[in-house]
Amino acid sequence: MTITNATGGDGGGPRSSGGFPGLEPAPRSYQSWVADETIEDYALRYAPASHRRWTPATITHTALGGISFLALEAIGAALTISWGVQTTVVAVLLVSVFIFVTSLPIAYHVARANVDLDLLTRGAGFGYIGSIITSLIYATYTIIFFALEGVIIAQALLVCFGLPLPVGYLLSALVVLPVASRGMTAISRFQMATQLPWIVLALLPFAAIAWADPDAASRWLAAPGPELSLLSLGAAVGVLCALTLQIGEQVDYLRFLPPRETTTRLRWWGALILAGPGWILVGGTKILMGSFLAWLAIGNGVAHEAAVEPISMFWHAYEYLFGPQTALLVATAYVLVAQIKINVTNAYAGSLAQSNFLLRVMRYHPGRLVWLLMHVAISLTLMMMGVFSTLEAVLAIYANLALAWLGALFADLAILKPLRLSPSHLEFRRAYLPDLNPVGCGGMAVGGLAGLALYLGGGGPLLQAWSAPIASLVALIVATAIGVLRRGKGYIARPPSDLGAGQQHACAICSHSYATPDMAYCTFYERPICSLCCSLEPHCRDFCKRSRPAGTEMSQSEDGAVRLHRVSPRLWPRIWQVVAMFLLLMALAGCLYLAARYMSVWLRSPEQTVSFFLAAAPLMALLAFWAVLANERRRLTEENLLDALRRLGSTQRELAIRQRLAAVGEVAAMISHELRNPLGTITSSVEVLSRSPGLGAEAEEDVARIRRNIGRCSRIIDILLDFARQGAHETVSVEMQGWLAALAAEHPERAVITLEVQPGMMLRCDPARLQFAIRNLIENAWQAAEAEVDRAQRPAIVLRAFREAGRAIIEVEDNGAGLPPEISARAFDPLVTTKAAGVGLGLPLVRRVAQMHGGDAWIERTGPGGTSMRLSIVEQP
Template sequence: MNETSSIEPPDTAGRSGGAYLGLEPQPRSYQSWVADETIEDYALRYAPASYRRWSPATITHTALGGISFLALEAIGAALTLSWGVQTTVVAVLIASVFIFVTSLPIAYHVARANVDMDLLTRGAGFGYIGSAITSLIYATYTIIFFALEGVIIAQALLVAFGLPLPAGYLLSAMVILPVASRGMTAISRFQLVTQLPWIVLGLLPFAAIAWRAPDALGQWLAAPGPAPGLLSLGAAIGVLCALTVQIGEQVDYLRFLPPRETTTRARWWGALILAGPGWILIGGTKILMGSFLAWLAIRAGMTPDMAVEPIGMFRHAYEYLFAPAAALLVATVYVLIAQIKINVTNAYAGSLAESNFFMRVTRYHPGRLIWLSWHIAVSCALMLMGVFSTLEAVLAIYANLALAWLGAIFADLAILKPLGLSPARIEFRRAYLPDFNPVGCGSMAIGGLTGLMLYAGLGGPILQAWSAPIAFALSLCASCVIGMWRRGAGYLARVPHVFTRRSRCDCAICSHGYETRDMAYCTFYERPICSLCCSLEPHCRDYCKRAPALSDDAPAPAAGPVQLTRVPPRLWHRVWQIATVFGVLMALLGGAWLGLRDMAGRLGDPGLGTAVFLGAAPLVALLASWAVMANERRRLTEEDLLGALRQLGSAQRELAVRQRLAAVGEVAATISHELRNPLGTISSSVEVLSRNPGLGADAEEDVLRIRRSIGRCSRIIDILLDFARQGAHETVPVDLRAWLAALIAEHPSGGLVRLQVPSGMRLRCDPSRLQFAIRNLIENAAHAAEAAPGRRPDVELRAFHDAGFTIIEVADNGTGLPPEMRARVFDPLVTTKASGVGLGLTLVRRVAQMHGGDAWVARTGPLGTAMRLSIAQTP
């Protein structure tokens, strides 16, 4: 570690590796673009304060540049053609209020925690693996809209220059690479440069329309059409609700908002609202603008198919100001600017989401640029499949899953956290998160599956139209109910380690320094590692989250008799896994079935989609079973390997300890004689000096200091000599309670010790050696209890029988052992005391092993530490 480390590095001399498996952390290096955070933008981790150097105004401009997408105008035009102007206007107003309210807590927590949407979801009730599903949903959103915006560009190039659509699709995808590949720095500059032309060209046709046709707006609002009804309004709102996920793209920029303390309150909150939920104020206006322009173009004689396309509606709008040829050219320029602005954001946000998803699925991180290429390739495939022609259906189906996700997040951030039913801090590190949290995962499953079933028509046309809002409401209610039932349980797998010495720390695997907010203490390697290296670690199998009883510090349980059972072990666990995988695959197949059903209806065979869906169910069940069993085989193989490594590590650890003890013994035998004589001479001289009546008070103090130093040196020699002793020890029966009471009475700290030993309890042991071990434990406990600020020192000594052993426990009410010391306290020459030698606890364990037992840390934490010593019961 260098000077930025927050904890001392473990002493690895004489050891072969980690305390548990005998493994040293393997150094990890990344490709140059992965290590370059100007490209990665801390894609998979917390954005540190040192990187958040942009002003609130820059963040606002960059985030608002991401809402330039003309798909909003296209959505407004499509809704107008389907449901009429009045229904569209009312639906936009209701959806805008809904999106603003649900997006505000998300934007606030992202800006405060400086994490992206995926990392926020992890700590907002979904868990580490559970949020991978939401990452896929969010990535799907960015892919869909990237494809929609690419289609709009290709259509503009086709109309203006006759460029074939496939060539336009490819060009629209490739043109964003130079900017999106460079990260936040390049994107912010690009958005600032293009902001003014986008705003001017976007408002110019409306100014011309207002000048030349001032009554057009009133005529649009009064356009004949069906009045808003429950069915039409629900269908329109269901489509618009899919836009709620846009907050994910906004917060990808908001996470770089500078700390609130470094700017004024008004600027910070202004940037938060405008760049966060405030996007819908402009977005909703753009939807209404699209409705207005499409109505205007159709009234002028343009075909509905052309009027719904942004190039068509804006070409007609610019004809109020320019000649037809010039209007087409200006409209094309505007479409290109607007769509490139949004697709840069779509590609950037999508590559972040895909990096998060695939990193957890594959434990591999090739870099954001790889997933950027993947994002573009999938989007091009959707363009070729004609995604724009099914815009309303795609968004309506997607809205059910998206709103179920956001309903669970909103419930956690806006309800459960203020009530204290979930942790106030957003935790995103794998080391401290459970794989799944039922609060978010369960509520999303309830809301999403119910919404999809309603959309499939199982509840009638009214519920089908309102399926997306119902999915949101169900998910929100389920999240609150589950959260209140669990009362905060399940959000954390273990208590996060607090790095107290410095603000930065070096990762033991990649060797880079990060802020401690982005670091975790790895109990597998006994070192701090960064959150990304923790996520990519394939060997530990979440060792840090296992029960403390699995620690090597505890004695191994006695082997029981072999039991034969008719039911295979973990059977129900496998059944649950197969059912879960089957449900997920069937849900995905159900989405495809909805589209296939509509297509089959157009082909004249309405039952084709249902037949394919039901016929595929057995195959999906077989696929789910194969996937689970393959994973089970992999798990068993890894467990066997880890078991072998654990045994190897224990053997290597024991060998290293024995080598140390042998070296200490050789040194002790040599130096004890050389030290005893000088110490004896010094002690005699001090005794002579102390009898001199002419000594002053200062000299008497010096004599006492010399005596204490002589005593300390003698104790060190005794410890060293005890290591040098070999051979058998003699055991005698003792009355344990009386013997321990006498030991406490002789100890200087005996006044602090409470004895809890049953009367009549007897033990066969070597009294002299066991006395040394227990005195050492009492001395350590007293020292820890006296060092705890604001507490009355308390030490408890108790004994009991357990499974053929006599257990002696010494517990204190100190502040506990540091995590980096817990697994090493019994190693030779390791101590937490400034004046300690580091051999006392090693000798304690050796004494216990002489008696057929062991010594270990039973528990430790802020409320104190309990050390245990076991002695085998002999007749």
């Protein structure tokens, strides 16, 4: 719809603006390392095309360099010692297929949407707050494996140089910081530079073993051991399933894959598969290599405890080529190269995961470097606690939660989206996402609880062994069922605003420019802001997603009313919040118990377990009660602050408008007096001139043009005078059907106007003023519909009149292009116009006419399908 004055946010309500038009956003400045996109690599953001400048081959090499971790060999060795070679081989094959299938849709959607795993999870069935727990799970994954790889480095330094383990832990943690702190560019260069030495050192001992002992591989496959059974296979599969989350580190690189249009189909898909789910092809091979080397070392007299350590197994393998001392040095060099490669990736991915998690919990973003240091510190603590000695137990517990998450995620990406039961577009911005989506959150919760219950022995030894795959399957089934029932509902909190064409938009808060997919229109500040500033905004309390914005004026029947409640209206929400918080705290206590049990600290007997939970329950209940009340107090404080800000903004806005109107009123009389006489003289002269014989076609056209401009000047004077008038207005009773029909018939294009009036509707009003307001709305609607030159249907206007909630509503609807968000909110502000020949007083006059009749004027709806403007009237007695 074309309007005579505009600039600002969403319509849709009894006011032109639902936001805080008088409230200026506080400028936010980031530290230099946060603002430096080379360091931040668009952490927490969409990766724009301008930053995706690496070739598919570079992305593939960088991503594959991140799977050098020797924890894979250590896992293969541990499984071989516990369950035998045959069980290990079968488990690796099964899990490799499982990981490839579940990782492929994740990799594809990340590469297409150019977001990391956390942002993908937000829009794939979990919601903005619902994905907090998944961020924590992924951050935990990177911390666990960073610690495991650091322990392997420290073991190598101890064996080769006699360096104490604590010193080795510290060195392994600090050595990755120079590269991981610089982001994707530095990591890519480092991975490319170390790729060839890593590959050569990894394959060299196997080539030597194959040369010296060609039958070693066949003897390894035929090695005696525990009998293959469903129980042993399930235990091995449960440990390996924890590796499924490695896809999170792979997609941290895949999000920078260049657009498909800029490269060949074969190169794009090849990079997607190799750098994404294809990691398990190398990873599964490395697990089997570790199993083989451990079997070989044990067969040659190496103790079981030492055979699990990568430095020991590779030292023994290199002895097929070198003497003991040289073999030790080469094995140490290989361990250092491989482990630094993977820990650079672990540190980078972990800092992103922790940023995503803590950003939503704390609404604070000091920069990825701060969380990188925190990641390293936590990992160093786990090294000191001896995480490597509990490798199998830690991974088995962790796998249940990880697979429940990925099962629910797979359900959305691979089932619901192809069936069009969830949106094809992956939304990650807080402004447009619901806090919780029951599809992913419900599926993961049910699957995770089922898996943990089985792992704790709830279904017997067999189901305990297979608890992780069962958790994934249950999560997939539950998420799919919820998605089918909801049929796409709950993925979007409000339709994304169209910010218009253009590759870059400036954020109103941080002043940096970002690509359109990374921007959101904030209805709180009524300006576009970037997705990160939107996530960090502490004041709005998701104002944009409320059906009725906080602070909207109450109706006259509610204003001043005092309502007494026998029971607090928020009693049940508080009860549910306390229960949910209590269950969460008890779940955390259970995790602490399991960690303590498997680290052989305490709580081994069932009696102690029961005592532990009974003792913890009252404390957890008090903590839950305190947390809910503290949150309630904070919520009420913020609501009061928002209401005060709204009132201040409204007052400032009203004051500014009144100042403008006062200025108009002061000059209106003078303008009218000074212009009426000259216009009258011009009109008389033109009439005389038009009667002169022999003017010619060109002169007659000039005369017609003068008449049109005289009429325009007269209309401007009438508008100015109407703004200058004060006092009461006269009202009469009119029959709406005939009155509006006569009004529509006066329009030059009356054929496009459809009249819809409630039968028998009478209205007491000031007909002259109301007629002027409705004409203005019709003219705006006609100009908007007529401006759409590339339309399939002809312009159309619908004029409606009906009663609603005790008021008369007059609505004018067009089928034009609609108003963008930056236009619609302040459409009724005076002296602002989008027309070349407008004065910006048409719509303010419409609102003034409505307010004279006790009502208001607003934009009811606007979008690609057209705009609907409403005017409400309270009948005068």
